[in-house]
Amino acid sequence: MGTMEDDELVPLGEGPAATVLAGMDETTGEAFALKVYPGRVDRRTRGELERELSALSSLSELDTVLIPTEAKELPDGRFAVRMELCTQSLADLVGAFGPLSVQDVLSLGEALATTLAAAHQAGVVHGGMTPGNVLFRASGAPVLTDFGIALRQSFPGDPGVGFLAPETITDGIRDERTDLYGLGALLYFALTGRSPAREEPGETVDQLTLRVLSGPVAPIDRPGLPPGLGPLVASLLERDPGARPIDATLVAARLGATPGTAATPRPLGAPILDYGPEHAKTHRKGKTRLILGVAAGAAVLAAAGIFVLRNRPSELSVPPAGAAPVTSAPTTTVKPVRLDFADPVDHGKYVQLSWSSNESTLHYAVIVAGVDLPRKTHYVESGTTYRVDVEPGRQYCFVVQATDSVHSYESESKGIRGARCVR
Numbered sequence: 549m550g551t552m553e554d555d556e557l558v559p560l561g562e563g564p565a566a567t568v569l570a571g572m573d574e575t576t577g578e579a580f581a582l583k584v585y586p587g588r589v590d591r592r593t594r595g596e597l598e599r600e601l602s603a604l605s606s607l608s609e610l611d612t613v614l615i616p617t618e619a620k621e622l623p624d625g626r627f628a629v630r631m632e633l634c635t636q637s638l639a640d641l642v643g644a645f646g647p648l649s650v651q652d653v654l655s656l657g658e659a660l661a662t663t664l665a666a667a668h669q670a671g672v673v674h675g676g677m678t679p680g681n682v683l684f685r686a687s688g689a690p691v692l693t694d695f696g697i698a699l700r701q702s703f704p705g706d707p708g709v710g711f712l713a714p715e716t717i718t719d720g721i722r723d724e725r726t727d728l729y730g731l732g733a734l735l736y737f738a739l740t741g742r743s744p745a746r747e748e749p750g751e752t753v754d755q756l757t758l759r760v761l762s763g764p765v766a767p768i769d770r771p772g773l774p775p776g777l778g779p780l781v782a783s784l785l786e787r788d789p790g791a792r793p794i795d796a797t798l799v800a801a802r803l804g805a806t807p808g809t810a811a812t813p814r815p816l817g818a819p820i821l822d823y824g825p826e827h828a829k830t831h832r833k834g835k836t837r838l839i840l841g842v843a844a845g846a847a848v849l850a851a852a853g854i855f856v857l858r859n860r861p862s863e864l865s866v867p868p869a870g871a872a873p874v875t876s877a878p879t880t881t882v883k884p885v886r887l888d889f890a891d892p893v894d895h896g897k898y899v900q901l902s903w904s905s906n907e908s909t910l911h912y913a914v915i916v917a918g919v920d921l922p923r924k925t926h927y928v929e930s931g932t933t934y935r936v937d938v939e940p941g942r943q944y945c946f947v948v949q950a951t952d953s954v955h956s957y958e959s960e961s962k963g964i965r966g967a968r969c970v971r
Contacts (some may be wrong), residue, residue: 550871557582560635561922563680563816565703574582579633585703588659596698603670604695612663614683614693614787634691638738644927647741650774654803656690661800663692664731668724668796675700676724677730678711679737684873697722709757710743714787715758725789730798732784739768744785763788774807853950885910889948889959896940899964902933903948910950910957918944919967942966 558583569582575666588843589597597619607613618630638656642648648656660682667674673699674681683691702720713729715721736744744765747756765785768778780802786792793799885907893900901914916936928934938944945967948959961969 551868552955561893564708565700570635573713581631581633582628583631584626584628585699586626587703588625589699589702593698593702597696600696600698601671603672604667606670607663610663610666610965611689612659612691613667614691615693627699632685632691634683634685634693636684638682638684638690638734639681641684642679642738642741644925647736647770649774650739650777653735653738654774654777654806656738658800658803659690660692660731660795661803664727664796665800667695673723674727674730677727679734682734686774688903702879709753709760710745710747711737712760713789714761715789717761724795725792728784728792728799729786730791731796732781732792733801735781736765736768736785739770739773740780776802777806780806780851819877836923885957886951887957887959889946892944892946892962892964894938894964897937899936899938899944899946899962900949901936901946903959904932905950905957907950913949915937915947915949917942917946917969918942940965941965946970 549967557571560568560570562568563583566583566585569584571582572579601616601619604615606615608615614631616629616631622628657916664674664887665887672695674692674695681692681694683693685691709717711730711733713721713726716726716729733744736742745756745760746766751759764787765782768781780793780799784792784799793802795798819924876931885905887903887905887910890901903912909930911930912932914926914928914934914936917921917923917927919942921942926934926936936944936946943963943965945961945963947961947969963969
């Protein structure tokens with residue numbers, strides 16, 4: 549973790565037990581995530597954590613486990629864990645697009661079950677399966693992060709009851725069977741957009757907990773589920789741990805054998821980010837590449853502070869990019885593509901954005917950065933206008949990204965209310 553100062557790190561988010569920051573390694577130039585816990589760890593916890601990390605290291609070839617590269621005490625006494633930066637989670641993607649396609653749920657579920665099976669064989673329990681712990685690399689490959697119970701016991705936080713097994717709620721048990729329940733909860737969430745608890749408006753925590761512990765999980769109300777998928781998820785969510793499948797290996801095999809996967813199976817680690825309504829094949833490809841391109845750009849945005857408002861010296865600044873407002877990757881393009889971003893029109897509570905291009909087959913995303921607010925990405929499909937709700941008086945920066953399924957393009961960044969946006 550080097551000698552980084554706080555102003556060299558960019559906040560990414562707050563979890564129930566820790567704060568996640570992003571930074572850039574001074575030596576390698578690679579982006580990384582730093583998960584900072586609010587206090588120290590004792591010798592016993594440190595020993596348990598080292599055992600867990602040693603066991604996880606045996607899974608490095610699996611490539612679906614986000615293994616911390618370093619764990620140490622910071623100068624101020626807080627404990628921190630450093631790992632690869634992946635800025636998109638299952639929670640983010642379902643929140644943006646709604647439930648995943650059946651094909652993607654099967655692909656994701658098989659990858660997660662295979663990962664759990666390997667971890668359990670290595671003697672490591674995850675202990676906290678939530679949508680926020682399922683992340684995606686820029687390639688679209690899913691990774692499971694935050695394995696182990698050592699730090700969870702020292703910094704329990706308040707994750708809520710939506711994804712916890714009943715025995716975890718009542719007795720604090722975290723083992724292989726509670727991981728299976730968590731896997732079922734993730735599959736339920738991916739298929740429905742809601743947790744198995746299905747929190748109701750105005751419901752208190754006590755009321756929700758009582759309902760989770762006493763009532764059955766509502767069936768998945770979604771047409772077109774392949775035979776066996778609904779019952780499999782229901783079996784994972786059984787209140788009785790003994791009624792759940794025997795292990796994660798069996799679950800992976802059943803998911804892999806469930807009808808609904810692509811005619812040509814995609815290898816583990818291939819992009820699986822096909823979300824939202826069904827589209828023609830070319831549209832799905834374009835949207836997928838756009839999501840992946842934005843995911844790749846998100847690591848740069850988070851780690852290098854690509855949107856730097858000049859009145860925020862605490863942000864990590866980087867040298868301005870070249871003068872060309874539109875960039876393309878790879879470096880060679882078939883034809884020059886223009887992406888002209890008009891000046892944002894500020895209406896106080898919302899901003900109207902518009903852009904144009906000489907290429908008619910592009911798919912677009914709008915990235916919004918407000919001062920002291922998390923960066924947000926809005927996927928616009930093939931439209932060339934977008935309305936963004938904003939807070940009156942707050943400064944914002946905007947940029948448009950696009951893809952034609954082969955190349956990626958980006959507009960110049962533009963701001964409102966005096967914000968100066970640099971790259």
